[in-house]
Amino acid sequence: MNLNDLAANVLQQQRSTPDLIADALREAILRGIFQEGQSLRQDEIATQFGVSRIPVREALKQLEAEGLVTLHLNRGAIVSVLTAQEAQEICEIRSALEVKAMQLAIPKFKETDIEKAAVILEATDKATDAGVLAKLNWEFHATLYATAERPRLLAMIKTLHVNCDRYVRVQLVEMDYQERSQKEHYQLLDACQKQDTKAAVRLLKRHIDTAGEQLIAYLQQIAQKR
Secondary structure, eight states: OOHHHHHHHHTTSSSOHHHHHHHHHHHHHHTTSSOTTOEEOHHHHHHHHTSOHHHHHHHHHHHHHTTSEEEETTTEEEEOOOOHHHHHHHHHHHHHHHHHHHHHHGGGOOHHHHHHHHHHHHHHHHOOOHHHHHHHHHHHHHHHHHTTOOHHHHHHHHHHHHHHHHHHHHHHHHTSOHHHHHHHHHHHHHHHHTTOHHHHHHHHHHHHHHHHHHHHHHHHHHHHHO
């Protein structure tokens, strides 16, 4: 899949043009079609989508807010580079926010919430594509947190997940983290089903911290090779 395919897919949807372009560019970054540090030329993107530069500029601003793109006055848009220090901060914030979401959600869990999360884990067991695995990973966590009924909190957590998504895909497939991650997901779901808040919080924090430590080590290795 390339940017042309992504553009064709999103332009069939009934949404605003800047949102559609942002969706395509976001997926292109997460899939590695656009590499970190790569320039994103507004005129070329506008031509590819058959639009003016205005919706492209708005789309890039969306991606800047998500931490995927950096806008420079003279250099234009650049795919952001995530440093080990930034990843550490993101994981620390994730841990605090997701633990809070979990604490709020558990007392409100219904059997249908557990069943929905279980279906996602079953789909994850069968998936092999890095992009699919990353999306299912977010869907599982989002399903658990949604019951907290804190949409702003969930939106903040999602942004943090997007910041790390392209590297999480590498973790899940190339770094053999998927099996461990999935095992931890099942343990977390079991604690949620039992409405054991203490156990769920402990498992979730360890899950985030462990993944964060591995991601930080990976980014440090990349930095040393540059």
